[in-house]
Amino acid sequence: MSDKSFHPSLAVSNIKNHIPITLEMENVQYSTWSVLFKIHARSHRVLAHIIDPKEGTSKPPTTDQEKELWTTPDSMVFSWIYATISNDLLHTIIQLDSITMEAWDRLRDIFQDNQHSRALSLEQEFSATSMENFPNASSYCQHLKSLADQLKNVRASVSDSRMVLHLVGGLTRAYRGVGTLIHQSNPLPPFYKARSTLVLEETGIEKEAATESAMVAASSDDSSGHLTNIGQLKSKYSSSLNNKRNLLGEAPVLAKL
Numbered sequence: 001m002s003d004k005s006f007h008p009s010l011a012v013s014n015i016k017n018h019i020p021i022t023l024e025m026e027n028v029q030y031s032t033w034s035v036l037f038k039i040h041a042r043s044h045r046v047l048a049h050i051i052d053p054k055e056g057t058s059k060p061p062t063t064d065q066e067k068e069l070w071t072t073p074d075s076m077v078f079s080w081i082y083a084t085i086s087n088d089l090l091h092t093i094i095q096l097d098s099i100t101m102e103a104w105d106r107l108r109d110i111f112q113d114n115q116h117s118r119a120l121s122l123e124q125e126f127s128a129t130s131m132e133n134f135p136n137a138s139s140y141c142q143h144l145k146s147l148a149d150q151l152k153n154v155r156a157s158v159s160d161s162r163m164v165l166h167l168v169g170g171l172t173r174a175y176r177g178v179g180t181l182i183h184q185s186n187p188l189p190p191f192y193k194a195r196s197t198l199v200l201e202e203t204g205i206e207k208e209a210a211t212e213s214a215m216v217a218a219s220s221d222d223s224s225g226h227l228t229n230i231g232q233l234k235s236k237y238s239s240s241l242n243n244k245r246n247l248l249g250e251a252p253v254l255a256k257l
Contacts, residue, residue, distance in 0.1 A: 130170035
């Protein structure tokens with residue numbers, strides 16, 4: 001194959017290395033996914049396969065020869081889309097004898113239609129999110145950030161200050177002290193700083209708990225060793241007493257702990 005016929009899109013061996021997001025209905029990241037996809041498509045000269053080209057740029061094929069040269073990269077971009085979306089979305093958009101641009105448009109319609117309904121559902125989930133439903137502070141903060149990003153995608157952006165106040169409002173009892181410090185700050189810290197403060201507090205709590213556990217274990221070992229020593233002394237005393245009784249012809253006694 002000559003250099004002229006080798007299309008840059010064919011050099012991509014694993015699209016997941018370039019677009020690490022899997023687009024799903026349940027975890028809407030369409031805006032981020034589409035931006036990454038467009039950047040990658042532009043860098044490999046296949047942007048015209050997903051977006052209508054403007055005048056003066058490359059246009060869709062018209063002759064048989066152009067169609068032949070168009071088909072290979074179009075199929076490659078098709079495979080990129082299929083590899084970076086969920087099975088549910090794949091079965092929703094796939095059609096026989098379709099071109100990449102049609103699949104791209106169907107995905108756009110899925111995520112950009114019914115924005116008000118999506119915004120309402122996401123807003124309810126955001127308002128109901130609290131730390132008690134997550135294993136740690138990082139996952140709690142990440143979920144809030146993900147919901148805020150999804151709300152932004154449907155043009156219902158959440159302000160940074162509201163994110164911080166909701167973050168504090170959803171904390172469990174163990175974190176109320178640091179929560180008070182955060183919401184009493186004037187001005188409120190940005191969300192990323194509040195998240196960092198919360199994670200540091202969690203690290204301190206975990207270290208304190210580990211220290212207390214070690215102290216309890218050490219105390220337990222000391223008590224166990226003390227009882228063992230007493231038992232050994234009693235056993236030694238009983239053995240000595242029984243030896244004396246044997247010499248006197250008396251019945252032995254049992255050691256009592």
